[in-house]
Amino acid sequence: MFRLAHRLRQSSSCSTASTTLAGPLRRTNSVVRQASIRLASTAAARAPTFPCVDQHAARTARIQAATTSAASSTSDGGPEPPYARPTPKQYNLFTSTQPLALTYSSTPLPSHEVAYETWGTLNPARDNVILVHTGLSASSHAASNALNPAPGWWEKFIGPGKALDTDRFFIICANVLGGCYGSTGPSSVDATTEQPYATTFPVVSIFDMVRAQFALLDHLGVERLYASVGCSMGGMQSIAAGWMFPERVGRVVSVSGTARSGPASIAIRFAQRSVLMADPNWNNGFYYDGLPPHAGMKLARQIATITYRSGPEWEMRFGRRLRPVPSQQVVDPGRPRTPALCPDFLIETYLDHQGEEFCLKYDANSLIYVSKAMDLFDMSHSSLVELGMLDADSSTAKSESAKRQPQPHLSHHPPHLADLSRGLGARLARIPTLVLGVQSDVLFPVEQQRELADALRAAGNEEVTYYELGGVWGHDTFLLDVQNVGGAIRGFL
Amino acid sequence: MFRLAHRLRQSSSCSTASTTLAGPLRRTNSVVRQASIRLASTAAARAPTFPCVDQHAARTARIQAATTSAASSTSDGGPEPPYARPTPKQYNLFTSTQPLALTYSSTPLPSHEVAYETWGTLNPARDNVILVHTGLSASSHAASNALNPAPGWWEKFIGPGKALDTDRFFIICANVLGGCYGSTGPSSVDATTEQPYATTFPVVSIFDMVRAQFALLDHLGVERLYASVGCSMGGMQSIAAGWMFPERVGRVVSVSGTARSGPASIAIRFAQRSVLMADPNWNNGFYYDGLPPHAGMKLARQIATITYRSGPEWEMRFGRRLRPVPSQQVVDPGRPRTPALCPDFLIETYLDHQGEEFCLKYDANSLIYVSKAMDLFDMSHSSLVELGMLDADSSTAKSESAKRQPQPHLSHHPPHLADLSRGLGARLARIPTLVLGVQSDVLFPVEQQRELADALRAAGNEEVTYYELGGVWGHDTFLLDVQNVGGAIRGFL
Secondary structure, eight states: OOOSSOOOOSSTTHHHHHHHHTGGGOOOOSTTHHHHHHHHHHHHHTOOOOHHHHHHHHHHHHHHHHHHHHHHHSSSOOOOOSSOOOOGGGSEEEEEOSOEEETTEEEEESOEEEEEEEESOOOTTSOOEEEEEOOTTOOSOSSOOSSOOSOOTTGGGEETTSSEETTTOEEEEEOOTTOSSSSOOTTSEETTTTEEOGGGSOOOOHHHHHHHHHHHHHHHTOOOBSEEEEETHHHHHHHHHHHHOGGGBSOEEEESOOSBOOHHHHHHHHHHHHHHHHSGGGGGGOOTTSOOOHHHHHHHHHHHHHTTSOHHHHHHHTTTOBOOOOGGGOSOTTSOOOOOSSSOBHHHHHHHHHHHHHTTTSOHHHHHHHHHHHHHOBOOHHHHHHTTSSOTTTTHHHHHHHHHSOOTTOOOOOTTHHHHHHHHHHHHSSSOEEEEEETTOSSSOHHHHHHHHHHHHHTTOOOEEEEEEOSSOGGGHHHHOIIIIIHHHHHHO | OOOSSOOOOSSTTHHHHHHHHTGGGOOOOSTTHHHHHHHHHHHHHTOOOOHHHHHHHHHHHHHHHHHHHHHHHSSSOOOOOSSOOOOGGGSEEEEEOSOEEETTEEEEESOEEEEEEEESOOOTTSOOEEEEEOOTTOOSOSSOOSSOOSOOTTGGGEETTSSEETTTOEEEEEOOTTOSSSSOOTTSEETTTTEEOGGGSOOOOHHHHHHHHHHHHHHHTOOOBSEEEEETHHHHHHHHHHHHOGGGBSOEEEESOOSBOOHHHHHHHHHHHHHHHHSGGGGGGOOTTSOOOHHHHHHHHHHHHHTTSOHHHHHHHTTTOBOOOOGGGOSOTTSOOOOOSSSOBHHHHHHHHHHHHHTTTSOHHHHHHHHHHHHHOBOOHHHHHHTTSSOTTTTHHHHHHHHHSOOTTOOOOOTTHHHHHHHHHHHHSSSOEEEEEETTOSSSOHHHHHHHHHHHHHTTOSOEEEEEEOSSOGGGHHHHOIIIIIHHHHHHO
């Protein structure tokens, strides 16, 4: 950490830095003058530098250089969005000119676009369609295809003979409303202003995302889904799809999802939004003609990454091991290495790397809007009534009948379970549903998986399949565990 | 969230903001001109503001105003440290002019100060002393006393007839080395430069903290502790004290501590340090003559707060309830309330409040140094050998004998358990030890508590008392649960 060179930061606070860093060089007239001179020299020689902090300024410089270079090479001269928005040729684009009703806004979205991709073949009866819903930051590119041969985020699960078997099914995956990979979101241009929406974009809900997807299904002439499948936030959408369109959904699969975001998950997402919004480059969301809040995005992703795996996995993978240090940087081979305040343990370099990789790949406002949509998701009866999606007295009969049945499967009874059961049960009591959760998941904890299965069962749904996986992969299990997650889905379908 | 007034932020990026915020006001010549004018007006009327972001600038202004006012009212004219450093009259101060050896530095600290407080009466035999070690941000003020009648952080546990019974024991609590509440730390003035150390302060270890505390005990003429007691990071110090000075410690109490920081805990503390160090006001640690990194501190504390309680507690306390909104701010009583991107759920306002309360109460560099000391703590044999605190072949005999004993208590066997057992066992095999953990703790997970108890038992310690508490208070249980935590300590002592 303590480098020999005395480097000043490239930031705007340079002048302050130079004033204060000069401190250790001052001489003192006290009685300890001799010692002081020796120690002060040592301090000056060891003026601290922080590569992990300097990284933010270095990234700024890189973005600015790339923007300048792009501006001089493109015909319109405008800066390119710095995150890797896929080119329109890599996905299909559905443009709807029908107003899209929104949960939290009295004004519908006048028009919207949905980026989507497909795999397999739509059969003549049009009844072999599986809609795959994505997690927070995923694009429509779930697997490689003719438009885009790069591996997708669920490559191991979609294909001939795989869990979502393309020999049998026609798979559709769309980028969510609010996202930045082709579908309409805060980075899209508002036709009325010819400027990106930024934070004038309306708050969207999981229901809005599903509504946009079903507008796409209408466009494709798909009346009914064989199944709605989703993991993480995709699980929320999958549940919502079955609930909103029970006559159009044959089966529901929710892997590491939830029917009701709890305060612990909201807390984790709030912390991410807070660090992002505190980045001065965020600029209240209006950064599209300048620097994006890349430092805030990196910090937010570091926090998020903590919740994607698990302590036991890091213990096995990293333990307490330190990053390797080149031998010429070892000051004294006989002594323990001086710890760095910047990343030093492998777990730290891992989080740093994950943040660095992500910070320019996704739009900051999309992160804020989509993570907020997750927080807002609640299929409880009281919440659905408040949103005007259910009548206050709906499903009372069902709920009463459910009460009379013995409930051998119920594993616990949080206070909100009855409310949730009544909400879900209003429309999901008859759709076969697979609920799969992971015990090491800290973001969508296993209690929420049990809760979802219990709520459906208590509502009288007799076709709930429930699996709980062990292992150390935490929330990311749905991306990694082909054997167990893939097997459960294949078996259920 | 969307306020009627169009307010620009007070930050340095104002000019960018005004450029981009003007965007929605632009008119367009497209065919949708009519609609555009209507919607553009709506957008202008709804130009978004973010009170949670503006808070950072407002805090800056408050600090600057307070600093100016303090400068004009004090004789030396220098700005006061903005966090609430207690006045020297509120604690006792021990100044050591003996060099203090440091784990990670070949140069000892030439002198240091330790702030401490006491409760009860030292008996003539001087054998009734209990040393209380603090958690990360606590001062020496564990309970009210003559110097400072304000309630302390462990008020309910220290006093006549309480868990630490002042009718029986003489209690000492010191601010840790590296802290900012009177003991020497990064905010202290380096005598050789007459400037605060800032990040020229050496990296300190839990062992260094304990060494400073035992220098205090020497000063007070206390040869032997009846018990060493600590919670959280205090548990680490308590274990280290027994290990470093086995002949001077009668009993060890570790509540929600650990003998080895795991990667998940390091990850959480790394995320906090990262957001703090990214605050431009942190300025590589040299902020003592300017603004402290208060925004970074707030964000760091928000992250920390997530790990102090538990999901089940927030579910009971906050659930999904929203902050109350004054009726005049409700735009349309017939519609669901428009969600805010700033804190809106009670769990969010709670985290925001905790961050706001803390951000000027503790020194940012102390947070970095003390949290790093926690990360570095590892009582494994291999680690202690690397630090030169144990010979490579130490305790082999003990370890071998331990292997031959049946181990009926061992609940699990992480790969590092044998290493940890060998390290701890080298010097802690004969000291009665109370290990208390909490099942809902996510920061010092219960697995680490079991590990500590198991490692001691495997090393042949036959006087290990181990309790595991339920409940929803998570890591904070040690501050709240007088009945169970207090009872266990009283019973053990």
